[in-house]
Amino acid sequence: MKDFIIPDRDMGTPAVKSDVTVNLTVDGISVSVPAGTSVMRAAAVAGISVPKLCATDHVSAFGSCRLCVVQIDGMRGLPASCTTPVAEGMVVHTQTDDVARVRKGVMELYISDHPLDCLTCAANGDCELQDMAGAVGLREVRYEPGKNHFARRDAEGPNPEYRPKDQSNPYFTFDPAKCIVCSRCVRACEEVQGTFALTIEGRGFDSRVSAGMGSDSFLSSDCVSCGACVQVCPTATLIENSVIQIGTPEHIVKTTCAYCGVGCSFDAHMRGEEVVRMVPGKDGKANHGHSCVKGRFAWGYATHRERQTQPMVRERITDPWRVVTWDEALDFAASRLRQAQQDHGRDAIGVITSSRCTNEETYLVQKLARAVFLNNNTDTCARVCHSPTGYGLKTTFGTSAGTHDFDSVEETDLALIIGANPTDGHPVFASRLRKRLRQGAGLIVIDPRQIDLLKTPHMGEGLHLPLRPGTNVAVLTAIAHVIVTEGLYDEGFIRTRCDWDEFLAYAEFLRDPRHAPEEVEKLAKVPAELIRKAARAYAAAPRASIYYGLGVTEHSQGSTTVMAIANLAMLTGNIGRPGTGVNPLRGQNNVQGSCDMGSFPHEYPGYRHVSDPEARAIYERVWGVELSPEPGLRIPNMFDEALAGRFRGLYCQGEDIVQSDPDTHHVTSALKAMDIVIVQDLFLNETSNYAHVFLPGSSFLEKNGTFTNAERRINMVRRAMTPRNGYEDWEITQLLANRMGANWSYTHPREIMAEIALTTPSFSGVTYDLLDRVGSVQWPCNENAPLGTPLMHIDGFVRGKGKFVHTEYIATEERTGARFPLLLTTGRILSQYNVGAQTRRTENVVWHAEDLLEIHPSDAENRGIREGDWVRVASRSGETTLRAHITDRVAPGVVYTTFHHPTTQANVVTTDNSDWATNCPEFKVTAVQVSPSNGPSEWQEEYRHHSELARRILPTAAE
């Protein structure tokens, strides 16, 4: 928490927004600040640091330590500068004899109850208490040893006030002996994170920081390990275990988190090439200094012992791996790819780009397919998550992206959350939303499960529409029906921004009684009155926003649902102003970027169709080859073509399709049918069990590049350490391309970004120099918007007039029946990420060691299932076993699980149904039967056996 380590200085109290400017002088220096600013912050603006302990600009002022007292002309006594607002003409003195005497007295009291073990303390050199003792000139402590909190024992025996360290959390330690009860941690937990896990128990001398109830530890309490308390602690009371082990950092590398689509900025605190800790960047425009347990603490996978750092090959997937040189691996890969094309045609091979890799890396992989393979067989994991967002928002608004920045949530009056679980999937955004909910904004949740957001402490009423999985379109159309039939639409907005005749046609469609809530209730199982209430609330809010996740897209009607969402925003004029908008919450860190970079088989970077002769001409000129005008294969199409014997080779970078894609049997059979599968990853993942070449990849800490988050924000990723595998991922792609005759000569990702900017209109203004200078920009960034575009569609839609698309509900083919009477839906949990390849290799497993099946008590009872029992989940695709958790979070008839662990393989059960427009798989609806079980299914046993065989590595000659 110290200023010389974190360059953005702590200003003492948070910034205040005001149109009124107040002028004052501090120690003779004139300063102007917004009305409502504290005297402490005004002094900081003038360059003067007022001593402080309980104040920090992360949380609002509290005024408890009395160290920040100042003298103000015309005011009596010595007011605390943190809680005193500025006034026009105020004259402030931060150092007078009276002030100095009071501060010394305060410090003397603090130090009298603090151990003086500074030299061996983990916060040595990074302790605000130490700094303040120096700042106030404390030279002696006159108090005799007496009652205290820090000594284990005294002459008479054990000290009854002493409490041992709480080391239950794997990432940080709580040492009550060093606590000065400034309550910064308690306030950060409330104000920043919004969890309210910490409290101060007792009064006076008995005051102590406590996690949860008296009997709780940090781990057993509600604490979500976001690290906000550790970040604000001024002493060693709450400190990262990595700092205890290593020591203080000596330099900082500013970078971007590689987990979810929020794209938090982080300062990697380094000692040499070792990460000491990751601290969320206060200057980060997505996260403003906040983080979650994944980005803050779960980075140890980068140095995990299972990390593969050497290339490997094998003739057949049943052979053990053979460690080889890069040359041999790349030659093997290149010649097999070329052979496949010779034998089966130009279209017989393809690539899968990674939504976890950088924009530059993704760009190169799709370029490999288009310019070197000379086909358009490129796709990305976004296919299986947000491809319907691309189609839906492009059709209705004209761009494949969210409309707003995350800051916009601070101005929303009502948030409608559909098919998303932000407190687990996008925790930092959830904290920002919860802050707004505590300020009184309304909340509507449309989700089969009762998500944690509905239990936000100190929020008003939240509406929950617990619909049956697969009925999103019916419910959203019913909401639109209410808005139209009750006359709640914004006619002015529709007339100016949309096509009025199109609206009239849509309104007529909506008025049909089949869209009435009373009808929809029958199939969606949501009470009609609740739908009406939600419609009225959404339409009535002056500024209503929609945030949605994969519970919207991963359905057979995913694209229709996205368009139904867009319709709601247009009907009510909730576009183009802060606090409104339609915002997809992206799953992986660079889902937005991988889509932007032309990963899809039908689109070049910037979403231009491959059949568009102008766009094609640009790339033909820059790449110097003739390009195919025909769309290539999407991921599921690749599998189908492989099974038909026509698709024979795949280069898969940073994605584990065997674990993450639906209908595992189908995926593995397709991979087995290929001649050459190349996996580039940090670990031998599940897909590598079916691969012939393994190219070791680099972690985000080991490379330069950019990620684009859910708000279209392009953030820098900076290399903090040498790649353990020898190369950054873009270098490996270049080596492979050159083996196949490409002749690429990039020496740094900045050159790749220059090519992206040269060829893509929405990126034409983006350069590394600009990003270094301003931190980040949101595309479009070009001549018209040199610093990027936080808010889209302000005066008009990108496509011109907004388009109302009719949203007829069509039931999925996946229906329950006698054999499969329950609906399975899937999701994720806070501590784990996607297929878990990273988070499973960190201490995060203490929160989630296995995937569990959530089942309603009545469904469990009917089947004789008790809490913790092994159960078999079977669908028409396959079956797996896992343990049951009985909860009423899911409705009767619905079961839920996560897909973080390969031993569970939830996707053995999911089907090959997909979205009508994009083939995004229908992960969220599978008809299943659940029954008691004794242990792993036949598939699980077989898979485990194959997995063990497939992961054998032959000892190298030298060993």
Add this chain to the structure above:
Amino acid sequence: MTETMTHNKLIRMATQMADFFRSQPDRPAPEAVAAHINDSWSPRMRQDFVEQIRAGAEADPVVREAADLIRI
């Protein structure tokens, strides 16, 4: 999976598109289905689809009409 199943899948996907475009007022559904297929399917998939329809595979009338508008 056999080749026939792959073909069935193409028709199933086209039928899903037909189900959507049937309810859209802007243009005839077969035209919209064909445009969507032309935009997003590889030439080989389009060819397989058309051959399958021409060989008399069972399909929705909109899908059948769309097959005539597929670029091959």
